Amino acid sequence: MVDPRYIRMFHAVVRAGSYAGAARELGYSQPAVSQQMRALERAVGTPLFARAGRSLRLTAAGEVLARHAGSALRDLAAAQNQITAIRQLRAGHIRICAFPSASATIVPAAAARIARRHPDLRIQLTEAEPPDSVETLRRGECDVALAFTYPGTAEQPDDDLIEVAVLDDPVVVVLPSGHRLAERRSVELVDLAGERWIAGCSRCRDHFVRECRAVGFEPDIAFTTDDNLAVQGLVAAGTGIALMPGLVLSFLRHPKVISRRVRKLDDRRVSAYVLRDHHRIPATALMLETFRQVGAATRP
Incomplete structure (x- = not known):
């Protein structure tokens, strides 16, 4: 791959018509320009300039590179500008x-x-x-x-x-508003041993079953759904009760259900x-x- 610095120098030489003119334009010494052009010719493997008296003329390979150099430099500048914008959070996206x-x-x-x-x-x-x-x-x-x-x-x-x-998101039990434990401010999982349950996603369900077994009972899971609104609808209809994360209830709560903290139950x-x-x-x-x-x- 050709060093972009050589392309910039080459473009300046073509514009100025000489190494001396490019050196004045870029603030380099003439030997430095000559050295970089020789390095560019080694990189591409063929001469790019031929002497015509005191002036330079492009070889066939030089003419090809000259046709592309301007657009290549513009593309590099555009890419640099876009990268700068992303780095400074003025552009870009995140998934x-x-x-x-x-x-x-x-x-x-x-x-x-x-x-x-x-x-x-x-x-x-x-x-x-x-x-x-x-x-x-x-x-x-x-x-x-x-x-x-x-x-x-x-x-x-x-x-x-x-x-x-x-x-840390607290896990609460969701009960129909007329439930026998509705008057309590909090409950323990063992208090709900005889209930029918509505279970959620597989990770929540696995944790729920382990917690129930830890306090001595196997939960009677009557329904399984990942839909939080469906869970609350089923609870409101009296078909079962459910454990739900506090995040859900912070934005979505059925008017006919209540929630209570479950003591000794870990947050997620x-x-x-x-x-x-x-x-x-x-x-x-x-x-x-x-x-x-x-x-x-x-x-x-």
Whole structure:
């Protein structure tokens, strides 16, 4: 590959018609210009100039390079300008993969913060539950993944993955408003041993079943759905009760259901993940820091 500096020098020589003229234009000495042109000819493997008395004329190869040099330099300048804009967050885009309740809460709050300071930075959002969201990141199909974990369900160790804690999201039980435990401010999981249940995504369901077994009962799971609105509709209709994350109830709550904290039940941890090699990319670093700030300000 030819050094772009040689192309710039060559273009100046062609414009000026001589090494001396290019040297005056660029502020170099004439020997320095001659040396770089000899280096360029070695790089392309053929002479580019021929002497015609005291002037220079282009060889056939030189004429070819002269036809392309201007457009090549313009393309390089345009690329440099675009890279500068991306580095300074005046352009570019970032791809986020998040689970649904984060897409409805954390992501909008973060996007609004970024838009106020960097209105030309574009954000692309796709949805996936963990661990699929983190696998999407590993495949290079997104730049930042938002995922949640419970104790014992952390993402697979990976030296190429960086985790940034965003927030701890409390898990609550959702009951129909006329439920026998509605008057209590909080409950324990063992108090709900005889209930029918509505379970959510596979990671939530696995954690839920383990917690129930830990306090001595096997849950009667009557329905399974990932749709948070459907879960609340089923609870309101009296077909079962459910554990739900506080993030969901911060923006979506059926009027005929109530929620209660479950004592001795661990929160789920929400984190942002990025590939280690990418965390210094300006837009990615900005997104991670903004997620962290939104998490600190969010109290589900």
